[in-house]
Amino acid sequence: MEQEPIIMDVVNPQAAGIDVGSRSHWVAVGQSEKDVREFGVFNQDLFAMAAWLEEKNIRTVALESTGTYWQNLYAVLMARGFHLVLCNGKFTKNIKGKKTDIKDCQWIQKLHTLGLLTSSFLPDGKTEELRTYCRQRGNLLRSVASTSKKMQKNLRLLNLRLDVVVKDICGLTGLLIIRSICSGETDPKKLASLRHGNCRKSSEEIARALESNGRKDYLFALKQELDTYDHLQGKIAACDREIEKVLDEIINSDDNKRQHHIDAKPYKRLNKNTPKDIDLNLKAYQMFEGTDLMAIEGMSYSTVLALMSEVGMEGIKKFRTAKHFASWLRLAPNNRVSGGKVLSSKVPKGSNRLKIALRNAANAIGNLKDSTPLRDFFHRINFRKGRVSAVSATARKLAVIIWNMVVKGVPYTNPEGYLFLDQKRKMGLVKRIKKQIDKFGLTNEDLGLETVPI
Missing domain, CATH: 3.30.420.140 (YqgF/RNase H-like domain)
Structure with missing residues (x-):
C-alpha cells in the first residue's frame, strides 16, 4: 500500500x-x-x-x-x-x-x-526608549555598588572600620566622614562629630573605629574611588532627567493619561536608589490611566518603573490572558505530561528584568510583619515548599493581579488597608488586651465597666 x-x-x-x-x-x-x-x-x-x-x-x-x-x-x-x-x-x-x-x-x-514561527514580544517605540534609559541607570547602579565595596575595602586597609559602626558607608554619616578623610582630616573625634542624628552608634564608639594607620597609598585609592562614586552619581542624575522627560512625553501626548491625579503615599518607603525628583506614584497612575499599582503591598517605586519601562501599558495588553503574561515572564510551571502522568512541572529557566523586579517585590511581601492576603499566601507556600517556591508563586500572583488591574480594570483592595505606625501600635494593643480577656474569661464586672441600659 x-x-x-x-x-x-x-x-x-x-x-x-x-x-x-x-x-x-x-x-x-x-x-x-x-x-x-x-x-x-x-x-x-x-x-x-x-x-x-x-x-x-x-x-x-x-x-x-x-x-x-x-x-x-x-x-x-x-x-x-x-x-x-x-x-x-x-x-x-x-x-x-x-x-x-x-x-x-x-x-x-x-x-x-508554513506558519510555524511565532513572533517575540516587542514594546512600542517610546517604551523601548524609556527602557534604554532605565537599563542604563541599572548598569550605573551596579557600578556604584562595586565602587562602594572598593571604598569599604580601602577604609578597612586604612584600619578605618567605618563599616562596623555605620550600617551604610554611602549613607549620610558615611559619606560625610569619607569626604572629610579624603580632605586630610585625621582626628577621630572631629570625624565622629560628623555623625547624623539618626545614627545609632554614639560619637565615642565611632571615634574608636576611626584611628587610621596613615597609609598614603590606600588613602590615594580611596580618593580615586570617591571621585568615581561622585562621577557615577552625576550620570545617574542625568539618566533620571531623561527618564522624566520620556515619561512626560508619553503622558502629555495622551489626554486620557494626563487627566488623572492621585495623592501621595507617605507609607511607601523611598529607597536611596529610587529617582529622587520624579513622582513615580503619580507618573505610574497616569501611565496606566487611573490604575493604582502602588496600592499592592510590596510594590515599590523601582518595581513600577521596571513595569513601565519593560512592557508599558500597551505591551501588557498584547497578552491575551493573565496566564500568557505569567508564562512570558517564566513564572508559570511548564507541565510536561505523557500518558496522563505529569513528568515535570518546573518553572522554566531564564529571567528578564521585570521578572527579577516582581520576585524582589514578592520577597518584600514575605518580609511584611502585618498580615495581608498576599503575605499569608507567601507564608503558606513557604511552609509547604520553601522560600524559593514561595517567591516564585507570589511573583506569579503579582503578575496576574497586575494584568487584571491594567487590562480588565479590576482594582486591588487590601481588606485591612495601610496603617501608619501609631495605628498599628493601637491595633496591636487592642488585640493583646482582647486575647488576655478571652484567656482569663474576664467580664465587665471584673474589669469595672458599667453597662448603660438602653
Whole structure:
C-alpha cells in the first residue's frame, strides 16, 4: 500500500527568512540556490537587502533575535513596510545535517512559509526608549555598588572600620566622614562629630573605629574611588532627567493619561536608589490611566518603573490572558505530561528584568510583619515548599493581579488597608488586651465597666 504524503498548507506565500549574523546577513526567498543572497551589515547593505526583497515581492520576513545584531535590520525593514516576525532562535534549531548559513536561512524561510514561527514580544517605540534609559541607570547602579565595596575595602586597609559602626558607608554619616578623610582630616573625634542624628552608634564608639594607620597609598585609592562614586552619581542624575522627560512625553501626548491625579503615599518607603525628583506614584497612575499599582503591598517605586519601562501599558495588553503574561515572564510551571502522568512541572529557566523586579517585590511581601492576603499566601507556600517556591508563586500572583488591574480594570483592595505606625501600635494593643480577656474569661464586672441600659 502506497503511503500518502502529508502536505502542509502554505500560510505565508510571499515570505523570506533571514539568518542574522555579526558580519553578514543571509537572506532566503525560496528553497533553491538562486533564491539565497548574502548582504553586509552596513547601512547601504541593509537598504540594498530591502530593495531586493521588494523586487522579489516579499511581504513578510522572519528573522532570529540574535544578540543586538537584528535591531538595525529590523528598523530598516519595518520602515519599508514589511511584516516582520522576530522569533526566538531556539524555535529554528531543528535542522538536520550539516549546519550552514545558507541552510539556516532556508530553514527559517520554510518554517515561516508554513506558519510555524511565532513572533517575540516587542514594546512600542517610546517604551523601548524609556527602557534604554532605565537599563542604563541599572548598569550605573551596579557600578556604584562595586565602587562602594572598593571604598569599604580601602577604609578597612586604612584600619578605618567605618563599616562596623555605620550600617551604610554611602549613607549620610558615611559619606560625610569619607569626604572629610579624603580632605586630610585625621582626628577621630572631629570625624565622629560628623555623625547624623539618626545614627545609632554614639560619637565615642565611632571615634574608636576611626584611628587610621596613615597609609598614603590606600588613602590615594580611596580618593580615586570617591571621585568615581561622585562621577557615577552625576550620570545617574542625568539618566533620571531623561527618564522624566520620556515619561512626560508619553503622558502629555495622551489626554486620557494626563487627566488623572492621585495623592501621595507617605507609607511607601523611598529607597536611596529610587529617582529622587520624579513622582513615580503619580507618573505610574497616569501611565496606566487611573490604575493604582502602588496600592499592592510590596510594590515599590523601582518595581513600577521596571513595569513601565519593560512592557508599558500597551505591551501588557498584547497578552491575551493573565496566564500568557505569567508564562512570558517564566513564572508559570511548564507541565510536561505523557500518558496522563505529569513528568515535570518546573518553572522554566531564564529571567528578564521585570521578572527579577516582581520576585524582589514578592520577597518584600514575605518580609511584611502585618498580615495581608498576599503575605499569608507567601507564608503558606513557604511552609509547604520553601522560600524559593514561595517567591516564585507570589511573583506569579503579582503578575496576574497586575494584568487584571491594567487590562480588565479590576482594582486591588487590601481588606485591612495601610496603617501608619501609631495605628498599628493601637491595633496591636487592642488585640493583646482582647486575647488576655478571652484567656482569663474576664467580664465587665471584673474589669469595672458599667453597662448603660438602653
